Amino acid sequence: MARELLGALSRQTGDFDHAHDAAVVTRVDARSGRLGADGPRPVHAGERVLPGHRDQKSVGRLVECPDTSSHGGYRDDEDLIASQRVYYDLRAPDFGDVSAPDRAVPGLMHKSTVRALVDEFRPEGEVLELACGPGTFTRELERYARSLTAVDSSQQMLDRNQRESRSDRVRYVREDIFTWMPDGQYDVVFFANWLSHVPPTRFDDFWSRVARSLKRHGRVGFLDEDERASEYDDSLIVGGVPAARRTLRDGRTFDIVKVFWRPDDLEARLRSRGWNARVRRVGESFLFGVAEPPRQPRRQRWPPERGARSG
Numbered sequence: 001m002a003r004e005l006l007g008a009l010s011r012q013t014g015d016f017d018h019a020h021d022a023a024v025v026t027r028v029d030a031r032s033g034r035l036g037a038d039g040p041r042p043v044h045a046g047e048r049v050l051p052g053h054r055d056q057k058s059v060g061r062l063v064e065c066p067d068t069s070s071h072g073g074y075r076d077d078e079d080l081i082a083s084q085r086v087y088y089d090l091r092a093p094d095f096g097d098v099s100a101p102d103r104a105v106p107g108l109m110h111k112s113t114v115r116a117l118v119d120e121f122r123p124e125g126e127v128l129e130l131a132c133g134p135g136t137f138t139r140e141l142e143r144y145a146r147s148l149t150a151v152d153s154s155q156q157m158l159d160r161n162q163r164e165s166r167s168d169r170v171r172y173v174r175e176d177i178f179t180w181m182p183d184g185q186y187d188v189v190f191f192a193n194w195l196s197h198v199p200p201t202r203f204d205d206f207w208s209r210v211a212r213s214l215k216r217h218g219r220v221g222f223l224d225e226d227e228r229a230s231e232y233d234d235s236l237i238v239g240g241v242p243a244a245r246r247t248l249r250d251g252r253t254f255d256i257v258k259v260f261w262r263p264d265d266l267e268a269r270l271r272s273r274g275w276n277a278r279v280r281r282v283g284e285s286f287l288f289g290v291a292e293p294p295r296q297p298r299r300q301r302w303p304p305e306r307g308a309r310s311g
């Protein structure tokens with residue numbers, strides 16, 4: 001279904017709202033956090049409800065991120081992933097332009113904070129940036145990196161990044177992160193404003209791809225909105241996946257994956273997967289994390305050392 005949806009979206013014909021017909025959409029009233037159409041009642045992930053109308057004036061609220069693992073059948077995270085790819089490609093020229101907001105409240109990080117966080121993290125050596133977008137972070141990472149590889153699925157974003165970064169030291173790679181195979185091992189992997197777009201169902205797979213792309217003493221740095229930013233959004237549950245609605249300058253709307261993590265929940269989740277992670281709040285609506293991958297199990301010596309027990 002996702003391939004058909006992506007094809008339909010990519011043709012960019014007329015109204016894109018059929019994207020919502022294709023997905024199972026739970027409409028959530030932005031103010032109460034309850035289902036609007038059928039009267040107030042609590043929302044359960046995976047409910048099948050017909051799409052409703054968006055309250056344009058309201059500022060969104062968080063629908064608690066459910067543990068979708070109990071619902072099975074994640075058909076629709078593929079649809080959302082397809083929708084967000086197309087959305088960001090079309091949004092690329094306007095990305096970061098507060099005069100053309102794509103949601104109730106834009107949430108950009110101040111340039112001086114971006115710079116200070118990168119200075120603190122010191123991304124030295126061979127660096128991989130995932131979901132690089134138009135280059136806000138690429139330019140900062142480049143100040144430290146010996147080499148920099150920037151990955152994004154959107155050609156428009158990569159072109160804009162290349163145009164605005166004007167660096168011949170950045171290698172641009174167009175890849176879908178959900179299917180991407182790491183092409184090497186890096187000292188640092190960095191991603192900003194990306195983790196919130198990873199469906200909970202893909203969380204472990206994503207982090208194992210990151211682990212595979214790191215050298216032995218490699219580090220990960222990441223930054224994103226935290227749960228305080230959910231106030232800025234209209235939140236939905238689409239097929240069991242936390243999502244948010246975005247509007248292009250021309251009025252077309254798309255649903256994208258949007259998971260608002262609490263820093264301590266995210267840190268605990270990563271630690272439970274063996275990562276040595278520290279995640280903290282930054283400013284009024286962001287989190288910043290640093291993580292080292294789980295230790296590889298030590299390779300068995302062969303033949304076993306003398307005196308080692310066998311059997």
Ligand SMILES: C[S@@+](CC[C@H](N)C(=O)[O-])C[C@H]1O[C@@H](n2cnc3c(N)ncnc32)[C@H](O)[C@@H]1O
Pocket residue numbers: 081084085088089130131132133134135136137151152153154157175176177178191192193194197
């Ligand atoms: C919120 S933007 C963040 C851009 C940049 N890191 C920043 O903070 O300014 C998300 C980026 O993810 C990219 N993206 C979306 N889906 C993707 C996918 N499946 N694979 C790779 N990149 C994707 C978009 O094209 C976009 O550039």
